[in-house]
Amino acid sequence: MKIFYGVQGTGNGHITRARVMAKELYAAGCQVDFQFSGRPAEQYFDMEVFNGYRVKTGLTFNTHKGQVSYLKTALEASPIRFVRDIGSLDLSAYDLVISDFEPVTAWAAKRQQKKVLGIGHQYAFGHKIPRAGGDPIADRVMKYFAPADIGIGLHWHHFGQPILPPIIETPELPQQVQANKIVVYLPFEDGDEVVRLLCPFENFEFHVYSPQPAVSKYAHVQCKPLSRDGFQRDLYDCAGIISNAGFELASESLQLGKKILVKPLHSQMEQISNAEALKQLGYGHTMFDLAPQVIEDWLHNPHSLRVTYPNVAKIIVQWINAGMPAMDTEFVERVWESVEVLQVKH
Structure with missing residues (x-):
């Protein structure tokens, strides 16, 4: 299977998640081309796993001293370049398009009538999960920034919704922890x-x-x-x-x-x-x-x-290879059954 995978590069969390997905997709024999947007090319680091990835300007949010400025975000956006990047991205050779809240990929696929699979935390906001600090601008950004035909939302708890646990590495636990x-x-x-x-x-x-x-x-x-x-x-x-x-x-x-x-x-x-x-x-x-x-x-x-948490990346890759059937209640509940919460004292 040949996959085009767009990743929002503004925060390192999206890239971290993509690293885990990349390993499982490669292990399943998939050919994957990655695209990142949201920060200058020279600011990406430790990107070897992505095998000759490409970088676009995309869209990002302006922050100053811990606060998002929607006005500065709008003023510093490059809409002409953004539209040009969407128009120049040819997705015709790919069997599947995946977007981790990456707008160039999502909108290029929409323009070419290619189905988009959205994977990421942001897609959980299409369900009834804890929400705070919302406003009309934020709601529209969440809905239209990187739209997907199928959205796999990720969260720390299911909240009774059809969402999955986080995609993270599952390392060995430390034998010793420095309490200070x-x-x-x-x-x-x-x-x-x-x-x-x-x-x-x-x-x-x-x-x-x-x-x-x-x-x-x-x-x-x-x-x-x-x-x-x-x-x-x-x-x-x-x-x-x-x-x-x-x-x-x-x-x-x-x-x-x-x-x-x-x-x-x-x-x-x-x-x-x-x-x-x-x-x-x-x-x-x-x-x-x-x-x-x-x-x-x-x-x-x-x-x-x-x-x-279980190896959610592997579960999703197996689901993709099975033809992406509807994620029914039984499927979601089975994934969450293996999640355990334990008390720790350092």
């Missing part, structure tokens, strides 16, 4: 402000990852450039993570049994809804500003949860 080690990933916040926020907590060791690392003069606050391998090593044996409320990183953290503190992007409905879902499920803690007291309370709380 915290990974910090707040790429949409001011790096220097994050360092100042963390410096009073001298009994903890912070590993701060960001696109443009800040400078820290504190031994217990280490600032590091983005690196897939380095980040995974630190995530593996840390006790907890402080991050924005992206879906994929929280999913990995739950799978590894890390305690979670999220600060959602202001005016970003998906992240605010993710924070609400974590709160409702009891899977994590939230803060809506960089609040020292909230961080201190969370740091001294040793409890977390481990949520074990």
Whole structure:
């Protein structure tokens, strides 16, 4: 089977999910061409698994100090280039088109009357899941940004809806966890402000990852450039993570049994809804500003949860090879039967 797979590259979560899908698609003998959009080509890293991928400008959201600006997003968009990219993408040779919320691929397929399979967290918002921070603009963006004919929505819990668990690696669990080690990933916040926020907590060791690392003069606050391998090593044996409320990183953290503190992007409905879902499920803690007291309370709380998820990527690839039959209630329930939630204390 020959597949064209478009991936939204604005956040690393989409790329992380695509890495897992790529391995399972290759293992099933599929030929896959990947396209990424949403950030400059030079800002992608650790992309070897995607075998000569292509990059388009696409559409992305402008953020400043932890908040989405729809006005700046509109002003900085390149509609002419976007339309040109859609028109120049020929999908006629492919048996299947997949979009992980990537708009060029989704709209090119729609223009060529090719069926699109949408895989990603955003497609869960077509169902009754926890939602917060919505507005008419956000709702229209979610619906029309990267439309799909068939949408496989992913979430941490099914909420009684026909959605599947997250697509994540299923690694061996760490034998030892450093109780005072915290990974910090707040790429949409001011790096220097994050360092100042963390410096009073001298009994903890912070590993701060960001696109443009800040400078820290504190031994217990280490600032590091983005690196897939380095980040995974630190995530593996840390006790907890402080991050924005992206879906994929929280999913990995739950799978590894890390305690979670999220600060959602202001005016970003998906992240605010993710924070609400974590709160409702009891899977994590939230803060809506960089609040020292909230961080201190969370740091001294040793409890977390481990949520074990199946190999959802493999399940989806098997479903694709079976001809993509309707995902009925029995199918969805069978996938969720293997999910377990366990208490962890560091």
